Amino acid sequence: MRRLRIADVGANPLGKPVYGALVQAGLAEVWGFEPNAAAFARLPGDDPAVRVLPHAVGDGRAAMFHAYPASEMSSLFPLSARAVGYLGHFRRHLGTETVQPIQTRRLDDMADLPRLDLLKVDAQGAEVAVLEGARDRLSEAVAVVAEMRFYRLYEGEPALWELDRALREQGFVLHRFLHQKARMLHHSQRGKVDARAIGSQLIDGDAVYIRCLEDRAVLGDDQLAHLALLAAGVFGSDDLVLWCLDELSARGGGRKGLAAGYAEFLPQAPAEEEARHG
Structure with a gap:
């Protein structure tokens, strides 16, 4: 059986990648994509199993890239002042971005990228465009790990239901959440209470979608084996x-x-x- 093929769109090195153990065990190879220059410079480049590229992945169209000093906030969309005003969080990022034109690239147009087993995508609102531009590369994939926005942070980013629909149209169903992030709304008593204990407004989280298995014949033996490896080494399922x-x-x-x-x-x-x- 060949190694797992994983694409990581938005490979900002903020923490250990969820697939890291599989790479270290020699069971996976990764193509990472990160358009923010500062974040890209911090990505490791000494592992032959991990290829990192500075591409903005999307629908193949020209776009405007909003590069924030906090690289994890960078997006093809600007932060919403109205959303930030309601939430009371992320205010320090407003107005700090550098806006520059950028050419997005579809995964399907990358000749050196094979068909994938797993797509991990954290593109700050561009997840739907990434999926739409990867129909061929995802045609044999068994899973997608996508960041899902529960409350819109950016102007014009697709809604939660649009991402769910894009995944289901390609044959994936929701399996589980790896984590969910919630924040406490700002209020007059915020200095007296434990923000972590009472924070209730969901912001985002990583969701695992897997190939629908109701017709188990849709997966070949290698796909089943790859899904088992991912379930054990990434999803904890x-x-x-x-x-x-x-x-x-x-x-x-x-x-x-x-x-x-x-x-x-x-x-x-x-x-x-x-x-x-x-």
């Missing part, structure tokens, strides 16, 4: 791993016992529950 291993075992080829072997490393059921389902 052990039940999905077991589902994939069960299906691989059912297809034969000397793969009996895969699920039972994996289950040995998971929390075990109480004796009475095991007896009930045994």
Whole structure:
């Protein structure tokens, strides 16, 4: 089985990538894209399994790039003063951007990019354009990890439902959230209360979409194996791993016992529950 092929659009190095363990284990190769010059300069370039490119990925059209000093805020869209005014957060970023023309590139137009197994996209509002420009490269993919905006921060960025629709149109369904970010709204008592304890306004979060598995025949054996690796090494979805291993075992080829072997490393059921389902 070949290595996993992963594209990371918006590969800003703010933390360890979720697929890092798979790369270190020699199980994945990555194409990273980051148009913010400051962020791109911090991306590692010494791993032959990780290729990093300074491209703005989108729908292939010319656009205006809003580069903020806080590189994680950079976007093809400007921050919304109305949204920031309501939320009471992100005010320090307003008016700090440098705006410059940029040519976006579609993933489908990149000749050196193969068809993917996983797309991770955090493009500050441009996620729908990235997906629309990657229909061929995603035609065999088993999963997408996308940042989803619960409350619009940028002027003109697509709404949450538009991103969900774009993913479902390409055969993906929501599997789980990896994390969700919420902030406390500003109010007169903010100096007295614990902002982390009572912050309720959802801002964004990373969502995992997987290929719809209701018709399990849509995935080949390698795709099932790749999905199992991603579920174990990126999503933390052990039940999905077991589902994939069960299906691989059912297809034969000397793969009996895969699920039972994996289950040995998971929390075990109480004796009475095991007896009930045994």
